[in-house]
Amino acid sequence: MSETNYVFIKTANELHTLIEKASNAVILCDHNTEKFCLPLLKLSSDIPVISISPGELNKSTFSLNHIWNQLVLHQADRNTVLINLGGGVISDLGGLAAATFNRGIKFINIPTSLMGMVDAANGGKTGINYNGLKNYIGTFTSSESNYIWPEFLATLPFEQIQSGYSEMLKHGLIADKTYFELLISLELTPETTKTIDWLPLIKKSIDIKKAIVESDFKESGKRKVLNFGHTIGHALESFYCHSNLPHGHFVSAGILCETFLSHTLGRLELAESQKIIMAYDKIFNRIHFKPSDMEAIKKLTLKDKKNKNQIIKCVFLEQNGLASIDNEITLKDVEDSLNFYYA
Ligand SMILES: NC(=O)c1ccc[n+]([C@@H]2O[C@H](COP(=O)([O-])OP(=O)(O)OC[C@H]3O[C@@H](n4cnc5c(N)ncnc54)[C@H](O)[C@@H]3O)[C@@H](O)[C@H]2O)c1
Missing domain, CATH: 1.20.1090.10 (Dehydroquinate synthase-like - alpha domain)
Structure with a gap:
């Protein structure tokens, strides 16, 4: 098990700099986090963005296939870092896509929901639902880093x-x-x-889960x-x-x-x-x-x-x-x- 590096972000600029530094980054988000969270990062337009429909029903083989296709389209390779910008659906799904693409590429979680910050993005469980069963397909793969910025909660219902x-x-x-x-x-x-x-x-919450994991x-x-x-x-x-x-x-x-x-x-x-x-x-x-x-x-x-x-x-x-x-x-x-x- 490799350890996730936790970074507690103070400003949008800090987050912007960290993402721009990641080599070959591709961002995964859903349509809500694309609308509410992505603009806060003021990223350069040459970072590819994959955006999927939000919601639990999209934690599916269909979305996984779509992400793999998009990664191929964007010429992702073993040096690509997938940046999961979203709630638990995005970190579970993006984590699994990264764990399997090219036999495993690095990924960073930027949780934007409270669920993601306190739980879903942490601990290395990736996964999708399968045939109506929760999290039936997945891996244990740690993210490289988790960037935690509570400012995202301002737009969360x-x-x-x-x-x-x-x-x-x-x-x-x-x-x-x-x-x-x-x-x-x-x-x-x-x-x-x-x-x-x-x-x-x-x-x-992160400390409690981390100690157990x-x-x-x-x-x-x-x-x-x-x-x-x-x-x-x-x-x-x-x-x-x-x-x-x-x-x-x-x-x-x-x-x-x-x-x-x-x-x-x-x-x-x-x-x-x-x-x-x-x-x-x-x-x-x-x-x-x-x-x-x-x-x-x-x-x-x-x-x-x-x-x-x-x-x-x-x-x-x-x-x-x-x-x-x-x-x-x-x-x-x-x-x-x-x-x-x-x-
Ligand atoms: N891997 C794990 O250890 C683990 C642990 C707990 C939960 N989970 C999984 O996490 C998922 C639930 O996570 P979730 O509750 O974050 O769901 P989610 O990813 O569906 O996010 C909830 C909703 O909030 C929206 N959203 C997210 N951030 C936003 C923001 N800042 N502003 C406005 N809207 C925003 C999303 O688009 C979505 O519509 C479940 O699939 C669950 O199984 C995994």
Whole structure:
């Protein structure tokens, strides 16, 4: 595993200079980050830009193919650096395109969403969705550098801020209760979003994830804690993939279900579980659900990448700030948690 170099950017000029310095750069963005973020960089017009349609449905083989084609068209070679300017869709997709093009070229992530800054751009997981299954094709490949500039958040819609916040809260829940409590004390709303000092919080989330990833890059053990909320969250996201609801909202639903299971299956104390559920309910609306969807969502949890021999393995909270991995759950447990969530 090669280490990603984190650079915390202070000015647009600094970012401009770093990108102009990269040899043979090609920029990957989506139509939103092309509109809102690319102009801030004031780059020279000879840097090629590949721009794709935004959204989770474009984290696909179709987009991957398009990026490979564009790289060929722009005469990219082994010395080319792909610069992923966007949210988690762009860093996952661009990371995979770079990891495979010419057997691997360098890439730099410039995350522009909160989700990207605190989570998706960090830790070396690249990937696309495949046949309706989340992140089923991908690699573990570290970016050369991540340039973090919270100024990009000024144009990010509030529901996308909430989405990233969901993963930040998760970082607190699995590793640092004080961080979780600090986050909930900020009372996230569209108004408070504008006054929050994001940089120290982003740094904290990066540090938590980095420490976990460094101990288990390829997720054979401890790294699985980062999947708290994702067993059920990914099943919901795969099922409702046409809903346009951001990733973190599905994760927050998964966190409520898996917090419920952590308590009912004998790990987490009732008072702790209630406090966590109340904190999430203050920030996120619950996702609407038709009871007739239940069987299909349950079946999707059987496809989770952490499972072994068709046994569903779930991350539990032992307490706020401490998680455990490889806890076996049944389809009945999944159903109970979804019934709790939708009650
Ligand atoms: N690889 C990992 O470890 C990891 C971790 C967490 C999430 N993810 C993945 O990340 C994805 C979710 O990331 P995301 O929430 O950033 O999604 P995203 O990339 O779709 O971005 C969300 C939306 O915000 C727009 N946007 C981004 N930055 C903007 C800005 N500054 N101003 C205005 N609009 C902006 C995008 O165009 C998009 O419409 C999912 O596919 C998820 O699976 C990966």
